[in-house]
Amino acid sequence: MIIATALGVGAAAGIGASARWNWWRPTVKNGIPTLMYHKIGNYPKGSQLQKLWVTAEDFRRQMDYLKSHGYTTLRFQDLADIEDGKMPCPAKPVLVTFDDGYANNYELAYPILKDLGLKGNIFLVYETIESHNSWHNPKTEPWIRMLRWSEIEEMARSGVMEFGSHTMRHRVLPEIAPDEARWEISESKKRLEEKLGRPMVGFAYPYGAGAYVPAVRELARAAGYRYDFGIKQGISPWPWKAESGPLKRLLIRGDDFMFDFHLNLTRGKARF
Ligand SMILES: [Zn+2]
Numbered sequence: 001m002i003i004a005t006a007l008g009v010g011a012a013a014g015i016g017a018s019a020r021w022n023w024w025r026p027t028v029k030n031g032i033p034t035l036m037y038h039k040i041g042n043y044p045k046g047s048q049l050q051k052l053w054v055t056a057e058d059f060r061r062q063m064d065y066l067k068s069h070g071y072t073t074l075r076f077q078d079l080a081d082i083e084d085g086k087m088p089c090p091a092k093p094v095l096v097t098f099d100d101g102y103a104n105n106y107e108l109a110y111p112i113l114k115d116l117g118l119k120g121n122i123f124l125v126y127e128t129i130e131s132h133n134s135w136h137n138p139k140t141e142p143w144i145r146m147l148r149w150s151e152i153e154e155m156a157r158s159g160v161m162e163f164g165s166h167t168m169r170h171r172v173l174p175e176i177a178p179d180e181a182r183w184e185i186s187e188s189k190k191r192l193e194e195k196l197g198r199p200m201v202g203f204a205y206p207y208g209a210g211a212y213v214p215a216v217r218e219l220a221r222a223a224g225y226r227y228d229f230g231i232k233q234g235i236s237p238w239p240w241k242a243e244s245g246p247l248k249r250l251l252i253r254g255d256d257f258m259f260d261f262h263l264n265l266t267r268g269k270a271r272f
Contacts, residue, residue, distance in 0.1 A: 020271065020272075021259065021260070021270060021271070022263065022267060022270070022272065023259075025263075025267040025268075025269065026267070027266050027267065028235045028266065028268045030237055030238055031235035031237050031238050031268070032074070032079070032093045032094065032238045033094050033235050033250055033264070033265050033268070034094070034095040034229065034235070034236075034247060034248070034249045034250060035062075035094065035095065035096050035097060035249070035250050035252050035264075036097055036098075036099060036229075036231065036250060036251050036252065037054055037059070037096070037097065037098045037099070037105075037109070037252055038052040038053070038054075038098065038100060038102070039052055039053045039054070039100075039102050039104055039105075039144075040054055040055075040056055040059050040104045040105060040107075041053060041055065041056060041104045041107075041108055042055055043254065044142045044144070045142075046139075046141075047141055047142060048140040049140075049141050050254055050255075051254050052253070052254065053254045054254050056108040056109075056112065058254070058256075059108070059109060059112060060112050061258060062252065062258070062261050063116050065258065065261060065262070066118065067117075067118065069092070070092050071092045071093070071094045072090035072092060072093055072094070073094055073095070073113075073118040073119040073120065074090075074093050074094070074095050074119065075120075075162035076095075076121055076162050076164055076201040076202040076226075077162060077198075077199075077201055078119075079095070079201070079226075079227060080201055080226055083239065094265070095121060096113070096118065096119070096121065097120070097121045097122070097123065097164075097202075097204070097229065097249065098120060098121070098122045098123065099123050099166060099204055100123065100124075100125055100128075100133065100146070100166060101123065101125055101128065101146050101147045101152075101166070102133070102144060102145070102146060102147070103144065103145040103146060103147055103148070103151070104144070105120075105122055105147065105161075106147055106151040106154075106155060110155055110161065113160050114158065114160050118160075119159070119160055119161070119162070120160065120161050120162075121161065121162045121163070121164055121202060122152075122155075122161055122162075122163050122164070123163075123164045123165065123166035123202065123203075123204040123229075124147070124152070124163055124165060124166055124188075125166045125167060125169065125170045125188075125206075126165070126167070126168045126169075126187075126188040126191055126192060127168050128146045128170070129146055129147055129148070129152070130146065130147075130148050130149060131146055132144060132145060132146055133170075135169065135170040135206075152196070153196070156196055156198075162201075162202075163192065163196060163200070164200055164201065164202030164203055164204060164225075165185070165188040165189050165192055165200050165202070165203050165204075166188075166206060167185060167188050167206055168183065168184045168187055168188045169184065170206045171184060171206065172206065172207060172209045173185070173205060173206065173209055173210035173213075173216045173219075174209055174210045174215075174216050175209075178215065181210070182219050182223075185203070185219045185220050185223050186223040188200075189203070189223050189224065189225065200225065201225065201226045201227060202226070202227045202228075202229065203220050203225035203227070203228045204229040204230075205220070205229070205231075205246070208230045208231030208232065211228070211229075211230030211231070211245075212230070212232075212246075217246065221242065227240075227247055228242075228246045228247065229246055229247045230245070230246035230248065230249070231249060232248045232249070233249070233250060233251060233269055234248035234249075234250075234269065235248060235250070235268040248268070250264040250269075252264070256270065
């Protein structure tokens with residue numbers, strides 16, 4: 001009886017492990033994995049979005065992995081240059097992206113990327129710059145500091161970070177009037193370009209909402225963004241065709257193991 005129980009537990013653990021990870025999935029070839037981060041650091045008390053916080057230690061471990069496994073980190077403009085034949089495509093390309101534009105991206109992620117000689121991309125919410133994450137209910141996700149212009153400009157100058165738009169106010173695009181959605185998408189591009197003096201090549205839909213709603217996506221395409229990113233888990237094939245839908249990404253969670261990171265990069269998915 002004791003043996004049977006022990007076996008039962010062992011078998012259950014084995015099934016649990018294979019159900020938790022999909023290492024058996026074939027390796028994805030000819031795609032550019034795009035990592036999606038939000039906040040770097042320890043989650044604050046009261047956060048109900050703990051999984052969106054990746055500690056600086058984990059982030060460094062993950063960036064070390066990219067470096068030691070021969071990955072080349074790209075900025076949005078590099079992607080465009082590769083597509084236009086101005087730059088060769090590296091053997092193992094990867095995009096590191098951050099949504100929302102938190103100050104902790106400057107305080108914790110930027111020094112690590114700079115130190116390792118890697119590059120990243122941050123999607124900014126225009127009206128929250130120099131302010132706080134006002135779209136969150138502070139009862140479930142504490143308000144924290146967003147990037148300042150001086151920090152954004154420093155990171156842009158360094159060549160370590162490129163910036164993209166994540167709208168004006170982080171609203172749910174398919175739920176607002178088309179004119180407002182157009183303003184969220186186009187006005188942020190215009191103002192960020194004026195301020196940073198370079199084209200906004202990348203766009204990310206807040207909450208991923210609208211990425212697969214044709215009327216909303218059309219607004220992003222018409223605004224002139226070359227690459228639009230959703231939150232669907234996976235690796236889009238490269239070369240990418242806009243008609244095939246927004247670029248997929250790989251959500252890096254705070255409770256991920258390095259094995260998840262490895263599976264995400266190579267299989268386009270770590271969990272079911
Ligand atoms: Zn967001």
